[in-house]
Amino acid sequence: MSNLLRFKCPKCGTVQDVKGDAPCWKCHTLVTLPPDGVIQLYRMSSCMGIGSSMEIYINGILLGYLGFDETIRIPVPYGHYNVMMKFMDYTLSKYKGIGLEFDITPTNRIVYLKAARVIPGLGTNTVILEPATAEEMRPL
Ligand SMILES: [Zn+2]
Numbered sequence: 001m002s003n004l005l006r007f008k009c010p011k012c013g014t015v016q017d018v019k020g021d022a023p024c025w026k027c028h029t030l031v032t033l034p035p036d037g038v039i040q041l042y043r044m045s046s047c048m049g050i051g052s053s054m055e056i057y058i059n060g061i062l063l064g065y066l067g068f069d070e071t072i073r074i075p076v077p078y079g080h081y082n083v084m085m086k087f088m089d090y091t092l093s094k095y096k097g098i099g100l101e102f103d104i105t106p107t108n109r110i111v112y113l114k115a116a117r118v119i120p121g122l123g124t125n126t127v128i129l130e131p132a133t134a135e136e137m138r139p140l
Contacts, residue, residue: 005033006074008063015064017072034077037104037111041083042071042137044116054115054127055095057084066115071138078104085115085129098127112137 004017012027023030043054043066053065058074059082066072066085081104086097102111114132 004073005038006063006072007031007033008061015062033075035075036078036106037076037109039074039076039081039083039104040071040110040112040137041066041074041085042112042114042132043068044114053087054117055086055097057086057097058082060084069138076104078106080104081111083113083129085127087117087127096127098129100129100131102131110134 004019006015006017008015009024009027009029009031011029012024014024014026016025018031018033021030021032039058041056053067056063056066056072056074058076063074064072080101082099082101084097084099086095088095100113102108104111112132112134113129114136115127115129117127
């Protein structure tokens with residue numbers, strides 16, 4: 001597991017994982033990561049999940065994918081956020097997902113979220129996304 005930060009290049013829109021402020025690998029725009037807060041997402045492996053990737057949306061903007069048993073960190077400025085995890089339900093041929101809303105503030109700078117795809121019963125595939133603690137995160 002790496003210690004990378006995910007961001008979307010504001011110029012060309014390429015989603016990439018970096019160690020810190022760096023030029024976009026595609027268009028070479030120097031990207032300064034917001035220093036305010038971090039949204040950390042962990043996709044749990046302790047479920048009957050199928051290993052397909054989940055799409056991550058932050059305030060409606062696609063920020064790449066979250067693989068099985070993967071952790072990512074997304075630096076963000078202070079503000080209100082709506083995180084949505086979506087995956088393709090192949091049996092229904094449509095996207096299913098779940099969202100969670102919260103604020104990143106000076107007193108709430110790091111938000112930990114854990115996601116999982118669970119199959120509680122036949123034909124009822126669903127996703128869980130809930131607040132977590134630092135201890136519940138997979139080590140980076
Ligand atoms: Zn770029």
